[in-house]
Amino acid sequence: MSDLMADGASFVAEQLTENLSRTVSYYDASAAQTITVQATKCPVKRGIDPEFGVLRINECDWLIAASELAINGTAFEPAKDDKVTDGTEVWQCLPLDGNAEQEARPLDPFGYAWRVHTKRIDV
C-alpha cells in the first residue's frame, strides 16, 4: 500500500521547485562552497528585539527541495551561517530569536524539502 502522505509531500516539493521558486545562490558554510538552487521565498517579517532599545531585523524563510542541496552529488543539510543570495540581498541562516526554532527544519515528515530560517545581513 502506498504512503499517500509521502507521495503528496514529494509532489509538493516538486511543485515548489518547478513553479513557485526563484534561482538563488546558496553558500554552504561548512564546505565553503556556493551552489545555485531553486528556492521559494516566504513572506518577510521584521522583528524587534527589546533587549536594549530597538533592533530591526528582516527575516525570511526559504523553502528548498532537499534534492537541490547537494555538492558534487553529495547531499548536505542547511546549517547555521549558510547564506542565501537573492540578487543584491544576502540572507544568513540563523536560529529564530528566543531560540524558538533551529536555523532549519524539514518542511515535511519525509525530508523532501527544507524550511531555512534567515536574517538579512546586507542590503
Next chain:
Amino acid sequence: MAAVIQTLRDEVASTLTTQSAGWAYTFSAVAKFQPKFDFEDVDSLQVQVVPLTWSKAPSSRDLWEHEYVIGVGIHRRLAALDTTIFNNLLQLCEQISDYYEDNRATTSDCVLMGIEFGGATGAPYNHETIETQNTFTSVIQLTFRKYR
C-alpha cells in the same frame, strides 16, 4: 541650559569616544534618546549611550539626591562566531567599567555609584543573541549620583 541627565549622557558618549583610542577597539559612541540598530549595520561595532532611569529623593533641607542610570549598549555582529573577537569585546566592556572606577564625570559633576552588566540579569553579554544573531550584545549600566 541642558538637563543634568542630558549633559551626563553626552559627556559619557564623548568620554568613551576619546578614551577608546587606548582600548581593545576604537569607536565613536553615539548619544541617543532611544537606542536603535538595524541588523544589517551591526557588522561594525556600535556603541550607543542613553539615559535609562532617573530617580530622586530628599537628602537634606536644601538638597535632593538625584540618581541617574546611563546605559551603554555595545553591539557587534560577526559573519560567524569568533571567540577571539568576542573575548576582545568582553575586554572592551571591562575597560569601560574600569575607566569609571577611577574617573569622575566632571562636566556634569556626578559621582559614579555603581556599575551593572545586563541590568537585572547581571549577564556581561546577551547569551541569546550570540546564538540567534551571531551578535555580541552587552549593556553596561552606569549609576551616577548628584546632589542639587
